Amino acid sequence: MHPYRTHTCGALRAADSGSQVRVSGWVHRKRDHGNLVFIDLRDHYGLIQCVLDISSPLFKAVEPTRLESVVTVTGKVVKRTAETINPKLPTGEIEIQIQEFTLQSAADQLPIQVNSDEDAGEEFRLRYRFLDLRRERVHKNIVLRANVIASIRRRMVAAGFTEFQTPILTSSSPEGARDYLVPSRNHPGKFYALPQAPQQFKQLLMVAGFDRYFQIAPCFRDEDGRADRSPGEFYQLDFEMSYVTQEDVFNTIEPVIHGVFEEFADGRTVSALPFRRIPYVESMLRYGSDKPDLRNPILISDVTEVFRGSGFGIFAKAVEAGSAVRAIPAPGAGTKPRSFFDKFNDWAKEQGAAGLGYVIFETGGGKGPIAKNLDEARLASLREATGCKDGDAVFFACDKKLVAEKFAGAVRTKLGDDLALIDAKRFEFCWIVDFPMFEYNEELKKVDFSHNPFSMPQGGLKALNEQDPLTINAYQYDIVCNGVELSSGAIRNHLPEIMYKAFEIAGYPASEVENKFGGMLNAFKFGAPPHGGSAPGIDRIVMLLAEEKNIREVIAFPLNQRAEDLLMQAPAEVPSARLKELHLKLDLPLVKK
Numbered sequence: 001m002h003p004y005r006t007h008t009c010g011a012l013r014a015a016d017s018g019s020q021v022r023v024s025g026w027v028h029r030k031r032d033h034g035n036l037v038f039i040d041l042r043d044h045y046g047l048i049q050c051v052l053d054i055s056s057p058l059f060k061a062v063e064p065t066r067l068e069s070v071v072t073v074t075g076k077v078v079k080r081t082a083e084t085i086n087p088k089l090p091t092g093e094i095e096i097q098i099q100e101f102t103l104q105s106a107a108d109q110l111p112i113q114v115n116s117d118e119d120a121g122e123e124f125r126l127r128y129r130f131l132d133l134r135r136e137r138v139h140k141n142i143v144l145r146a147n148v149i150a151s152i153r154r155r156m157v158a159a160g161f162t163e164f165q166t167p168i169l170t171s172s173s174p175e176g177a178r179d180y181l182v183p184s185r186n187h188p189g190k191f192y193a194l195p196q197a198p199q200q201f202k203q204l205l206m207v208a209g210f211d212r213y214f215q216i217a218p219c220f221r222d223e224d225g226r227a228d229r230s231p232g233e234f235y236q237l238d239f240e241m242s243y244v245t246q247e248d249v250f251n252t253i254e255p256v257i258h259g260v261f262e263e264f265a266d267g268r269t270v271s272a273l274p275f276r277r278i279p280y281v282e283s284m285l286r287y288g289s290d291k292p293d294l295r296n297p298i299l300i301s302d303v304t305e306v307f308r309g310s311g312f313g314i315f316a317k318a319v320e321a322g323s324a325v326r327a328i329p330a331p332g333a334g335t336k337p338r339s340f341f342d343k344f345n346d347w348a349k350e351q352g353a354a355g356l357g358y359v360i361f362e363t364g365g366g367k368g369p370i371a372k373n374l375d376e377a378r379l380a381s382l383r384e385a386t387g388c389k390d391g392d393a394v395f396f397a398c399d400k401k402l403v404a405e406k407f408a409g410a411v412r413t414k415l416g417d418d419l420a421l422i423d424a425k426r427f428e429f430c431w432i433v434d435f436p437m438f439e440y441n442e443e444l445k446k447v448d449f450s451h452n453p454f455s456m457p458q459g460g461l462k463a464l465n466e467q468d469p470l471t472i473n474a475y476q477y478d479i480v481c482n483g484v485e486l487s488s489g490a491i492r493n494h495l496p497e498i499m500y501k502a503f504e505i506a507g508y509p510a511s512e513v514e515n516k517f518g519g520m521l522n523a524f525k526f527g528a529p530p531h532g533g534s535a536p537g538i539d540r541i542v543m544l545l546a547e548e549k550n551i552r553e554v555i556a557f558p559l560n561q562r563a564e565d566l567l568m569q570a571p572a573e574v575p576s577a578r579l580k581e582l583h584l585k586l587d588l589p590l591v592k593k
Contacts, residue, residue, distance in 0.1 A: 010046020074100035178222035194220035240533035288409020293483030296416035489534025
């Protein structure tokens, strides 16, 4: 018999009754029922109940064993009596009568409980992550992550992609976040950068003629953490394709993403192919966001003209000064008590708004402070624009266009949650397309890139030469699921003359473009195919599938929000000798006393 196990803890069934077996695992629970002691033994594969009569000579060895100690149990598989069967466990029809018991590794007093999901606080959970990972929910998430990655790889290869690895030690990236820098010992004063994304390398692979590339790529960005973004590092399905249009990219990657979500949907529905294409301008107008949650049925309307010259002076004056008004319907909210609207008004002030006006529709017109200042024709226009009926309410956002749109989007999201309008059992995908190539930077008082500077402008060089830059859209797109942006992508600019001109519009002379992006620019001068791609985030895909709100729940060893590894105690100071070897001297900020 094997010294540790003949079976895993999740493998045995009623058909194994009478077998002599050996299992090893962690003591998950221990229960004393008078004359019998029960041990739930757990390993990666499952859990099985073991039983020992207290008259057994083994009792003295079993009784003091702490939870989470690693033990080996040898014994006979027996069927449980009908009243003791546990239908919640795959092994619930049987148990092991303990005949031999070996303590392999004793556990100290536990700092966090493993056999429950009680909130131990993030600091303790990350400091003792090896224990936290034993918990059923977190353990299941990490296994799901591995299975999702395996599914993605299989589907990408089937779609004709080849997996390549790109460098980790490279030069500074134009992705927009801060780089993590690595000092060079052999080149004093010079630094490598960890890649924010393999952007330039995957484009160079297209120039090199590999046609379809993918990689489960690690990316490194020195940026603050939040619920849907891991500080420090993250992984993405990075892919690129040659000789493709925007629609070719969509048609190729949609079946991969759709297939993965259907494979792990577990009873949830996935939006049908093809995914919706929503222009950026429409998305901001109708949803107040460029990453809309399409499970929310609320649609925002532009009602600026309804208030122009109206009796509601606050909005009327704002509209004349150039502001926009957005209306956010609240289905059925007209039956809510006054406190519902007061709480929304308080919430709006917490968000930095002056307040949140509303109208309640009822037979013959509307009521509320704003309704009193609108004539019947304007109320009828509001009703028509928003699709509201009697018993519905509508909230308003009035500000500069972009500010009003974003605030209206926040109101839409809150209403969707508070009115229970969102179906949690659906995955709704869409592509946001036609992003602006440029935007006006109010702080710098100049035209700047709105997103990815390497996107191909719609209209090409002709548009750059002849159009107002702020009217030019790019072949740039985001894929969004349930209000979560999974990735940005683009048809790339592969022509040097367009790159020079695009950067010139944004205020970069040719010399600076050549200095910063010389490697890729030089490659484009030797024949570059039209190409494009994207990079859906692995962490966010798994977070959605696992129904987790925090991305750290699906990463085995995440950093905390301060980008610290509490388990391995990183970042850490290094010996002065190592600094000297790297030709570095520290210039630390003064600590205020």
